[in-house]
Amino acid sequence: MTEPRMRAGNTDRQAAVDRLTRRFTESRLDAGEFDERVGKAYAATHLDKLPPLFADLPEDQPRRGSGPGAHAGRALIIPVHSDRPVDSGPPVGPVLGRGRTDRIPVGHRGSSR
Numbered sequence: 564m565t566e567p568r569m570r571a572g573n574t575d576r577q578a579a580v581d582r583l584t585r586r587f588t589e590s591r592l593d594a595g596e597f598d599e600r601v602g603k604a605y606a607a608t609h610l611d612k613l614p615p616l617f618a619d620l621p622e623d624q625p626r627r628g629s630g631p632g633a634h635a636g637r638a639l640i641i642p643v644h645s646d647r648p649v650d651s652g653p654p655v656g657p658v659l660g661r662g663r664t665d666r667i668p669v670g671h672r673g674s675s676r
Contacts, residue, residue: 568609579604
């Protein structure tokens, strides 16, 4: 039995146009080729019509530092300025990361405090 063709949705068509746009901005397509392929992408009623639009173009490279979990385990430390005297101990700043907010001491490198 032959499997039915899967229909393309607006999200599928827009994703194809976004990929074509990236290739166009990389100068891999001229304006005429880009317009033709975008027209075919928006006209596609089935998913199997989209891959041929990219047959002669390189695959997408994953971007460094993007996607789920790209920043997992990292923290952003933001120093907080205060009117405290210099000799009253190290400054304190918020730490943002892993879905929580803590306050930790922020000292200078090599500080024994």
